[in-house]
Amino acid sequence: xxxxxxxxxxxxxxxxxxxxxxxxxxxxxxxxxxxxxxxxxxxxxxxxxxxxxxxxxxxxxxxxxxxxxxxxxxxxxxxxxxxxxxxxxxxxxxxxxxxxxxxxxxxxxxxxxxxxxxxxxxxxxxxxxxxxxxxxxxxxxxxxxxxxxxxxxxxxxxxxxxxxxxxxxxxxxxxxxxxxxxxxxxxxxxxxxxxxxxxxxxxxxxxxxxxxxxxxxxxxxxxxxxxxxxxxxxxxxxxxxxxxxxxxxxxxxxxxxxxxxxxxxxxxxxxxxxxxxxxxxxxxxxxxxxxxxxxxxxxxxxxxxxxxxxxxxxxxxxxxxxxxxxxxxxxxxxxxxxxxxxxxxxxxxxxxxxxxxxxxxxxxxxxxxxxxxxxxxxxxxxxxxxxxxxxxxxxxxxxxxxxxxxxxxxxxxxxxxxxxxxxxxxxxxxxxxxxxxxxxxxxx
Amino acid sequence: xxxxxxxxxxxxxxxxxxxxxxxxxxxxxxxxxxxxxxxxxxxxxxxxxxxxxxxxxxxxxxxxxxxxxxxxxxxxxxxxxxxxxxxxxxxxxxxxxxxxxxxxxxxxxxxxxxxxxxxxxxxxxxxxxxxxxxxxxxxxxxxxxxxxxxxxxxxxxxxxxxxxxxxxxxxxxxxxxxxxxxxxxxxxxxxxxxxxxxxxxxxxxxxxxxxxxxxxxxxxxxxxxxxxxxxxxxxxxxxxxxxxxxxxxxxxxxxxxxxxxxxxxxxxxxxxxxxxxxxxxxxxxxxxxxxxxxxxxxxxxxxxxxxxxxxxxxxxxxxxxxxxxxxxxxxxxxxxxxxxxxxxxxxxxxxxxxxxxxxxxxxxxxxxxxxxxxxxxxxxxxxxxxxxxxxxxxxxxxxxxxxxxxxxxxxxxxxxxxxxxxxxxxxxxxxxxxxxxxxxxxxx
Numbered sequence: 001x002x003x004x005x006x007x008x009x010x011x012x013x014x015x016x017x018x019x020x021x022x023x024x025x026x027x028x029x030x031x032x033x034x035x036x037x038x039x040x041x042x043x044x045x046x047x048x049x050x051x052x053x054x055x056x057x058x059x060x061x062x063x064x065x066x067x068x069x070x071x072x073x074x075x076x077x078x079x080x081x082x083x084x085x086x087x088x089x090x091x092x093x094x095x096x097x098x099x100x101x102x103x104x105x106x107x108x109x110x111x112x113x114x115x116x117x118x119x120x121x122x123x124x125x126x127x128x129x130x131x132x133x134x135x136x137x138x139x140x141x142x143x144x145x146x147x148x149x150x151x152x153x154x155x156x157x158x159x160x161x162x163x164x165x166x167x168x169x170x171x172x173x174x175x176x177x178x179x180x181x182x183x184x185x186x187x188x189x190x191x192x193x194x195x196x197x198x199x200x201x202x203x204x205x206x207x208x209x210x211x212x213x214x215x216x217x218x219x220x221x222x223x224x225x226x227x228x229x230x231x232x233x234x235x236x237x238x239x240x241x242x243x244x245x246x247x248x249x250x251x252x253x254x255x256x257x258x259x260x261x262x263x264x265x266x267x268x269x270x271x272x273x274x275x276x277x278x279x280x281x282x283x284x285x286x287x288x289x290x291x292x293x294x295x296x297x298x299x300x301x302x303x304x305x306x307x308x309x310x311x312x313x314x315x316x317x318x319x320x321x322x323x324x325x326x327x328x329x330x331x332x333x334x335x336x337x338x339x340x341x342x343x344x345x346x347x348x349x350x351x352x353x354x355x356x357x358x359x360x361x362x363x364x365x366x367x368x369x370x371x372x373x374x375x376x377x378x379x380x381x382x383x384x385x386x387x388x389x390x391x392x393x394x395x396x397x398x399x400x401x402x403x404x405x406x407x408x409x410x411x412x413x414x415x416x417x418x419x420x421x422x423x424x425x426x427x428x429x430x431x432x433x434x435x436x437x438x439x440x441x442x443x444x
Numbered sequence: 445x446x447x448x449x450x451x452x453x454x455x456x457x458x459x460x461x462x463x464x465x466x467x468x469x470x471x472x473x474x475x476x477x478x479x480x481x482x483x484x485x486x487x488x489x490x491x492x493x494x495x496x497x498x499x500x501x502x503x504x505x506x507x508x509x510x511x512x513x514x515x516x517x518x519x520x521x522x523x524x525x526x527x528x529x530x531x532x533x534x535x536x537x538x539x540x541x542x543x544x545x546x547x548x549x550x551x552x553x554x555x556x557x558x559x560x561x562x563x564x565x566x567x568x569x570x571x572x573x574x575x576x577x578x579x580x581x582x583x584x585x586x587x588x589x590x591x592x593x594x595x596x597x598x599x600x601x602x603x604x605x606x607x608x609x610x611x612x613x614x615x616x617x618x619x620x621x622x623x624x625x626x627x628x629x630x631x632x633x634x635x636x637x638x639x640x641x642x643x644x645x646x647x648x649x650x651x652x653x654x655x656x657x658x659x660x661x662x663x664x665x666x667x668x669x670x671x672x673x674x675x676x677x678x679x680x681x682x683x684x685x686x687x688x689x690x691x692x693x694x695x696x697x698x699x700x701x702x703x704x705x706x707x708x709x710x711x712x713x714x715x716x717x718x719x720x721x722x723x724x725x726x727x728x729x730x731x732x733x734x735x736x737x738x739x740x741x742x743x744x745x746x747x748x749x750x751x752x753x754x755x756x757x758x759x760x761x762x763x764x765x766x767x768x769x770x771x772x773x774x775x776x777x778x779x780x781x782x783x784x785x786x787x788x789x790x791x792x793x794x795x796x797x798x799x800x801x802x803x804x805x806x807x808x809x810x811x812x813x814x815x816x817x818x819x820x821x822x823x824x825x826x827x828x829x830x831x832x833x834x835x836x837x838x839x840x841x842x843x844x845x846x847x848x849x850x851x852x853x854x855x856x857x858x859x860x861x862x863x864x865x866x867x868x869x870x871x872x873x874x875x876x877x878x879x880x881x882x883x884x885x886x887x888x
Contacts, residue, residue, distance in 0.1 A: 085755075086750045086751070086754045086755045086758070087747075087750075087751075089750060089796065090743070090746070092796075093741065093746040093747075093792075093793075094743060096738065097739050100738060100739050101739045116803050116806065116807070119807075120807075121807075122758055122804060122807040122808060123758050125803040125804070125806065125807040126754055126758055126800040126801070126804050126807065127803075129799050129800050129802055129803025130750070130754065130796040130797065130799050130800035130803065131796070131799075132799045133784045133785075133787060133792075133795035133796040133798055133799025134787075134792050134795065134796040134799070136786060136787025136888060137738070137783070137787035137788050137790075137791055137792040137796070138738055138787075138792055139787060141738055141739075141789050141792070182888075293585055294537070294541055294544055294581070294582055294585055295541050295542075295544050295545045295585075297541060299534070299537060299538060302534070303531075303534055303537075306530045306531075306533060306574070307530075307531075310530045310570055310574065311529075311531065314530070314566055314567050314570055317566070339577070339581070340577045341577075342580060342885070342887055343577060343578075343579070343580025343581035343582070343583060343584055344581050345581065345584040345585050346581075346585070348537075348577075348578050348581040348582055348585070349537075351577035351578065351580065352533065352536075352574040352575070352578040352581070353530075353574065353577070354577055355573050355574050355576045355578070355580075356530060356570040356573050356574035356577065357570070358573055359560050359566075359570040359571075359572065359573025359574065360566060360569070360570050360573075362560065362561075362573070363560070363563075363564075363565075363569040363570065364566060441786075441886055442885055442886070442887065443785075443786055443886065443887025443888045444580060444626075444887045444888070
């Protein structure tokens with residue numbers, strides 16, 4: 001336990017001592033190369049050969065042994081999916097340690113494993129479950145914007161799982177995942193078609209974003225539109241002016257609407273189908289905060305947060321998942337929060353609602369799978385917004401530093417993760433809660 | 445996010461400013477009353493009536509409305525197991541807030557819910573999942589040694605689940621759970637017999653504790669013996685002297701043994717059956733640390749930790765769960781760690797092994813259920829031991845303060861949780877990983 005808290009202690013002190021600012025993260029711009037620098041793909045798992053081929057097709061310089069590659073590595077893909085016993089993890093260190101030493105700034109480590117929940121043998125499960133402890137630890141050791149994440153593939157036929165694994169690996173290697181660190185994504189065996197136009201993976205899709213008038217919601221609208229989607233920006237009538245501006249900027253349409261009204265789902269669906277011909281992507285971003293200690297909170301504050309952040313989503317989803325709603329390829333992405341995972345002082349109502357959102361995702365996963373639809377959530381950590389600007393300096397400074405990347409994330413980081421989950425290629429990612437938090441120390 | 449980091453910031457400063465030391469926690473001594481002060485049991489769930497009866501039988505003063513009770517509450521049991529929709533959570537605040545205001549020092553809040561994994565309806569799952577976000581937040585708001593935990597019962601027949609729920613509630617109300625805060629325990633429907641002698645719930649059981657020569661292991665041996673078990677203390681030959689002392693103190697037997705040897709399980713089982721007639725309880729506590737950054741770690745350090753902390757357990761369990769091993773009522777408890785959940789800098793090997801231990805528990809849960817055996821893990825946070833004493837002051841101080849109870853735990857706290865899991869009454873608790881961390885801020 002000795003080192004668990006070193007980050008908290010050293011960061012603020014280090015800053016006062018004039019230590020340089022945190023690394024500027026490599027963030028995605030369409031047309032960027034997938035990674036910056038050569039990629040080592042190794043480990044002898046089920047996917048390393050096909051991934052090496054995919055990476056070469058994507059224009060990366062790929063090697064299967066460290067000696068083949070010159071200079072600093074842009075990424076390391078460690079495929080341990082075939083490890084069936086803890087002793088098979090020796091390769092993880094033997095291959096990984098010298099390669100990690102050679103990582104470039106903003107490099108990526110992606111560990112591949114087999115989802116323990118799809119295995120039966122104890123040694124096998126233990127070995128695969130160990131990868132999570134390894135990856136989360138490595139994330140805490142890496143510096144200079146480098147991240148480490150774990151992709152767990154279903155134990156079903158690797159040939160079926162391969163396209164889904166590639167989509168997740170591509171996300172983690174790219175600048176889209178800049179602020180996603182120390183996380184685990186499970187991938188099923190749904191076929192995951194590559195985008196016809198990699199620069200516009202959401203071309204032809206109609207997306208609705210609630211709470212789109214400002215902050216993270218406006219950024220989600222912008223990123224989905226950049227990726228080719230037609231965006232319907234939804235917010236309350238009071239936010240009409242900024243909503244119109246967002247809709248205009250993304251060349252989409254605006255819909256003034258209170259998500260808690262009984263017919264909110266129907267009105268969104270009608271707007272989508274009548275104005276744009278279909279509805280394909282739903283981003284449940286609208287939410288409110290009414291922070292107060294539980295003992296001092298009014299009944300109204302308690303109920304309002306649960307109503308807006310949780311009940312409205314359940315009700316709208318009934319429409320979206322009913323007849324005439326989302327079809328094959330449909331996507332629902334909900335905004336949860338670290339508070340919903342770890343709990344937070346002063347936010348019993350908010351944390352309850354955001355934990356409930358995780359329940360929605362877990363509940364719907366199985367119901368939508370056979371229909372080619374996915375339901376996932378993202379859980380942001382400390383994101384730099386107007387809201388966090390109002391936090392007192394010292395609290396804010398600790399908040400933004402208490403993660404492996406030692407900085408706050410941007411609304412764009414949340415939006416990029418959502419945009420990936422909305423892609424046709426992410427068809428095999430379902431029922432997941434993906435934190436966008438720079439590997440915040442906080443958790444459950 | 446505003447308040448997420450307040451605890452970190454304020455605690456060390458507060459201490460310098462001369463603020464009083466953290467509350468001395470109420471810890472269990474045989475013969476103690478279950479709770480100190482009246483207990484409010486409310487919520488209208490499946491269990492509140494029977495729990496109120498059980499509590500009265502246990503000698504507590506029980507009320508079903510706040511007005512019935514005078515003075516500060518020793519505990520609040522909020523039964524929301526029947527909440528089927530987020531709107532049903534209004535009662536949580538209406539009943540809970542005024543009651544929380546009345547909590548005594550070292551009080552307990554136990555929230556009861558229905559395990560979302562055993563439900564199908566979306567609104568139902570969302571409401572029940574929300575309880576976790578609520579409980580974890582409340583845990584962060586409570587002061588003066590009070591804790592909040594969540595017990596989730598299977599949705600199967602409440603009459604079958606009731607005895608298991610009672611065992612968990614009893615644990616959380618008692619001083620045994622002093623350092624367990626903000627946690628979730630799932631309870632199945634296995635019948636959970638009450639102990640014939642509540643002062644010696646492990647009477648007649650034979651328990652083996654590995655790594656028992658010192659620290660947490662020695663304390664586990666002491667607590668199991670106090671609760672009536674015959675204890676076999678196991679450790680390596682080099683620790684022979686302290687091992688003999690521990691075995692002597694608990695009136696058990698000592699077995700010098702390296703757990704990584706091929707025949708370790710067989711030798712333990714033979715010792716148990718030949719000397720004591722059976723083996724009932726196994727506590728896999730032996731473990732080693734070989735901390736080093738991943739890039740600087742030797743192959744030996746990597747492999748040794750995985751071998752001792754993970755492989756040895758898998759191998760010994762094969763013997764314990766094979767013919768002539770544990771019978772009905774058998775218990776296996778493994779030591780995991782917060783590092784295995786959240787990852788830790790400098791501990792890629794240790795965290796991998798402790799995550800792997802969680803895999804063992806998840807793998808064995810289903811295999812042992814029909815045999816009346818349970819396999820669980822505890823995951824300690826910052827525990828005050830010889831090891832943590834060597835940590836530099838500032839790091840240690842932040843470490844022990846970065847949890848809701850704002851202090852480090854004691855080896856006894858880990859031991860008490862293990863002793864509960866070993867009880868016949870905990871038969872319905874299986875496949876769980878229970879953190880003993882004072883609700884550490886750290887997590888995944």
